[in-house]
Amino acid sequence: MGADRMAELRAAIAGELGNVDFVLGYSRGFDPLHATPVSVRSEKDLDTLIFDPTCVQNLATCLYGLRGKRMGLVVKGCDSRSVMQLLQEKIVDRANLVLFGMPCDGVIDMAKVRVQTDITHVREAHFEGDKVRLVLAEGEKTLEKRAVLADKCLRCRYPNPVVADHMIGPELPVTGVEDTYADVTAFEKLSTQERFDFWKRQMSRCIRCYACRNACPLCVCKHVCLADSREPHWLSAEATLQEKWLFQVMHALHLAGRCTECGECQRSCPEGIPILLLKRKMNKELKELFNYEAGVSLDAVPPLHTFLMEEEKIKDRGMLW
Amino acid sequence: MVVRFLPADAVADVTAAWARDYHVLAPVREGSAVVYRTWARDMHPFLGRPPTASAKQALLPQTENLFNYTYRKDKDDLTRTEVFVSEALPPEPTLILGPRPCDARGVRLLDRVFLDRGVTDAQYKARRAATYFVTVACDEPENTCFCHWTGGGPRDENGSDVMLHPVKGGFAVRALTEAGEKIAASIPEAPAEVQKELEEKLANPPAMPAAPDLSTAPESFLKIFGDMDFWMDESARCLSCGVCTYLCPACSCFNITDENSGLKGRRLRTWDTCMSALYTLEGSGHNPRPNRSHRLRNRVGHKFCYHPREVEKQGALEFSCTGCGRCIKSCPVSVDIRRVVLDMIERGAAAAPEVKP
Amino acid sequence: MQDVGRDYRIIGFLCNWCSYGGADAAGVARFSQPTDLRIIRVPCSGRVDPMFVAKALLSGADGVLVSGCHPRDCHYSEGNLYARRRLEMLRRFLPIIGVDERRFEYIWVSASEGARWRDMVTKFTEKIHELGPMPRMTEPARTLCALEGMLGHSLAQPDMAQPGPEGAAAAGTAGMNDGKGGANGR
Numbered sequence: 080m081g082a083d084r085m086a087e088l089r090a091a092i093a094g095e096l097g098n099v100d101f102v103l104g105y106s107r108g109f110d111p112l113h114a115t116p117v118s119v120r121s122e123k124d125l126d127t128l129i130f131d132p133t134c135v136q137n138l139a140t141c142l143y144g145l146r147g148k149r150m151g152l153v154v155k156g157c158d159s160r161s162v163m164q165l166l167q168e169k170i171v172d173r174a175n176l177v178l179f180g181m182p183c184d185g186v187i188d189m190a191k192v193r194v195q196t197d198i199t200h201v202r203e204a205h206f207e208g209d210k211v212r213l214v215l216a217e218g219e220k221t222l223e224k225r226a227v228l229a230d231k232c233l234r235c236r237y238p239n240p241v242v243a244d245h246m247i248g249p250e251l252p253v254t255g256v257e258d259t260y261a262d263v264t265a266f267e268k269l270s271t272q273e274r275f276d277f278w279k280r281q282m283s284r285c286i287r288c289y290a291c292r293n294a295c296p297l298c299v300c301k302h303v304c305l306a307d308s309r310e311p312h313w314l315s316a317e318a319t320l321q322e323k324w325l326f327q328v329m330h331a332l333h334l335a336g337r338c339t340e341c342g343e344c345q346r347s348c349p350e351g352i353p354i355l356l357l358k359r360k361m362n363k364e365l366k367e368l369f370n371y372e373a374g375v376s377l378d379a380v381p382p383l384h385t386f387l388m389e390e391e392k393i394k395d396r397g398m399l400w
Numbered sequence: 401m402v403v404r405f406l407p408a409d410a411v412a413d414v415t416a417a418w419a420r421d422y423h424v425l426a427p428v429r430e431g432s433a434v435v436y437r438t439w440a441r442d443m444h445p446f447l448g449r450p451p452t453a454s455a456k457q458a459l460l461p462q463t464e465n466l467f468n469y470t471y472r473k474d475k476d477d478l479t480r481t482e483v484f485v486s487e488a489l490p491p492e493p494t495l496i497l498g499p500r501p502c503d504a505r506g507v508r509l510l511d512r513v514f515l516d517r518g519v520t521d522a523q524y525k526a527r528r529a530a531t532y533f534v535t536v537a538c539d540e541p542e543n544t545c546f547c548h549w550t551g552g553g554p555r556d557e558n559g560s561d562v563m564l565h566p567v568k569g570g571f572a573v574r575a576l577t578e579a580g581e582k583i584a585a586s587i588p589e590a591p592a593e594v595q596k597e598l599e600e601k602l603a604n605p606p607a608m609p610a611a612p613d614l615s616t617a618p619e620s621f622l623k624i625f626g627d628m629d630f631w632m633d634e635s636a637r638c639l640s641c642g643v644c645t646y647l648c649p650a651c652s653c654f655n656i657t658d659e660n661s662g663l664k665g666r667r668l669r670t671w672d673t674c675m676s677a678l679y680t681l682e683g684s685g686h687n688p689r690p691n692r693s694h695r696l697r698n699r700v701g702h703k704f705c706y707h708p709r710e711v712e713k714q715g716a717l718e719f720s721c722t723g724c725g726r727c728i729k730s731c732p733v734s735v736d737i738r739r740v741v742l743d744m745i746e747r748g749a750a751a752a753p754e755v756k757p
Numbered sequence: 758m759q760d761v762g763r764d765y766r767i768i769g770f771l772c773n774w775c776s777y778g779g780a781d782a783a784g785v786a787r788f789s790q791p792t793d794l795r796i797i798r799v800p801c802s803g804r805v806d807p808m809f810v811a812k813a814l815l816s817g818a819d820g821v822l823v824s825g826c827h828p829r830d831c832h833y834s835e836g837n838l839y840a841r842r843r844l845e846m847l848r849r850f851l852p853i854i855g856v857d858e859r860r861f862e863y864i865w866v867s868a869s870e871g872a873r874w875r876d877m878v879t880k881f882t883e884k885i886h887e888l889g890p891m892p893r894m895t896e897p898a899r900t901l902c903a904l905e906g907m908l909g910h911s912l913a914q915p916d917m918a919q920p921g922p923e924g925a926a927a928a929g930t931a932g933m934n935d936g937k938g939g940a941n942g943r
Binding site: 101103108109110113114115116117118120136140141144189190193199200201280281284286287288289290292293294301302307309315316317318319343346347349350351352353 | 463
């Protein structure tokens with residue numbers, strides 16, 4: 080984030096440009112609060128690179144589509160877990176990847192920024208310590224950084240990438256609180272009918288754009304995704320509540336044991352539907368039953384790919400009730 | 401034309417009155433979005449931000465039942481099977497409250513696809529005749545707005561039946577069509593100071609940064625059609641989802657599928673997106689647009705080259721884009737079509753003068 | 758309550774070797790059982806994709822029962838051991854989507870356990886009857902506007918209460934309110 084660090088990143092990338100077809104990093108988007116991925120092919124592209132709390136996208140999403148190419152990738156801690164999960168599943172080849180690890184202390188959540196101030200006329204954004212200073216059309220506004228950080232950052236236990244060829248900048252201490260899945264527990268305090276109605280309401284504004292699916296780094300089925308398949312015919316093309324909801328359930332079920340909670344699904348939803356909650360529930364149960372976290376260890380076997388003769392935590396269903 | 405005044409606290413009541421005669425779609429805030437909902441009592445329409453999705457859903461619903469069908473064997477001749485088709489009900493009069501001028505302008509672009517091309521789409525035509533737009537004029541364009549690049553503007557009247565101009569305490573209301581007169585009739589006339597405020601506003605449109613000259617866009621596109629490095633770099637960030645196409649007021653592609661259960665079924669028309677890999681996937685397995693670079697090139701090309709070249713107009717080119725900026729705002733990776741078009745023009749100007757079909 | 762007295766629809770996924778045999782044994786012995794359960798035969802409980810259960814429940818099934826061989830006795834050695842993990846995860850997942858997890862059950866019934874099969878089916882069906890019909894994820898019915906006008910009030914979307922002027926306050930969701938005040942244009 081400081082000038083030295085950017086210089087270090089640029090130097091590291093410059094050093095590897097000969098080994099790769101291109102490097103994917105972040106550049107400034109259409110306004111100071113938005114970043115956009117950029118592909119760096121030569122030294123003159125290096126000047127467009129940035130790294131700051133606006134760099135929210137998970138660049139690991141591009142990996143599957145570009146497999147076979149030799150490429151570099153700029154990754155935050157959470158992004159690196161997605162890379163790790165893809166490596167664990169042998170979906171991408173480590174030999175074709177050069178990873179530039181960026182220890183990260185958080186990215187902003189635009190939904191939270193919008194609650195505090197108008198975001199449609201931002202002229203400048205400065206990240207100064209624990210404050211965010213915005214220059215708007217009508218003057219300046221300073222926000223508390225912690226108030227606009229993404230939820231995942233407040234509970235981040237992996238600020239330093241778990242896999243990287245170059246670590247850019249000093250490693251950061253873990254400042255995230257331990258994840259108790261309090262949001263899941265709180266949601267489950269509602270009655271069953273209330274929970275059902277909640278999703279009915281939320282999903283009614285879904286436009287079935289599949290941004291959630293396409294933004295997910297682990298959704299590698301692409302055009303043979305079961306949601307689009309006519310053979311087997313799981314879902315029709317109708318944008319009805321049932322079909323849209325069944326898709327979300329399908330997505331969560333297919334990600335069981337694989338989701339690293341990067342949050343891209345929820346972030347990319349244009350309607351702001353809180354779909355991350357479903358995956359978090361899955362991960363909460365996974366942690367409780369199997370003490371497992373996805374995307375952390377290369378040799379770990381996902382719990383749903385294996386079994387034990389005696390399952391400690393699973394009650395034997397032989398005796399019904 | 402009579403200028404009327406709608407106080408801010410009367411919006412809900414007036415909308416409720418409209419709901420007696422029309423199926424009203426009004427915008428409400430939900431999550432981080434502004435969503436059109438069918439009018440219901442106790443609704444609080446929110447007109448302070450352009451709705452997240454465009455108003456095209458009123459004319460071209462995301463899922464539309466074209467007709468139902470039933471197969472029945474002829475009992476006199478069992479080798480013959482008859483098909484009975486029942487058509488969908490005609491649409492009811494619909495009023496859509498809260499679109500912006502950029503949304504209403506999109507309707508004209510949809511007309512080109514569904515009405516002007518020699519084959520008239522009956523469902524679209526029926527909805528079009530039965531739908532009325534009560535738009536809200538823009539006072540402060542957002543940093544993603546570029547309506548004036550493509551021939552529009554914050555107070556453009558094309559496609560609107562009634563226009564609401566924000567003024568102190570509410571909205572100044574102008575009926576722009578005969579149907580609009582009928583809709584606005586119940587709203588009382590505006591007092592003199594509101595009329596004056598409106599006049600001043602109309603005389604002083606909001607400042608927008610100067611629009612670049614896009615007249616060379618079509619030929620620039622054709623010049624760099626084969627420059628795959630360019631398109632690959634521009635599309636490197638794209639996720640191939642569908643947000644841009646589904647939220648766009650001018651995008652109209654659709655898919656038709658049959659949903660059967662036994663001997664009965666229905667034929668559905670649903671939105672489709674050219675950004676998806678499935679869009680041009682052929683039955684043989686061949687895909688003429690396998691990469692994101694091909695698909696982004698197609699989308700930009702359609703809007704800024706093919707459409708203007710097909711539509712002959714005197715004066716300015718007609719792009720299949722209203723400059724609403726939704727594709728920029730809601731894109732998860734912040735693809736900016738403005739940047740793509742400007743880069744394209746710059747690259748085209750530097751390229752050799754060679755036109756590839 | 759709607760649908761009183763109608764037959765409930767309970768889907769059963771039974772493994773071909775043990776559970777289907779057990780159900781067959783129950784039939785041969787002419788045991789009296791509720792008839793709400795409709796059986797789909799699969800080669801092994803490990804074949805059961807959690808999506809089968811999810812789709813069944815969301816498409817109108819009131820309950821789903823999966824039955825396989827006892828662990829260690831799977832005809833294919835390990836199928837039911839994978840199934841155990843998968844189905845346990847599914848069972849724990851159901852509450853977050855607003856489905857009562859008691860509507861889904863997975864059990865082990867062997868080919869000789871006809872009487873046990875009868876007991877399981879009876880108990881599960883009673884449980885489902887107690888829980889009532891499964892709520893449907895359908896669009897709320899909308900009356901024609903003219904009818905609404907005549908009746909003087911809206912029948913639209915009865916189960917979706919509108920948020921107040923300050924924006925929705927649904928549990929735990931972020932970014933509800935952009936703090937810009939009411940319906941005035943800006």
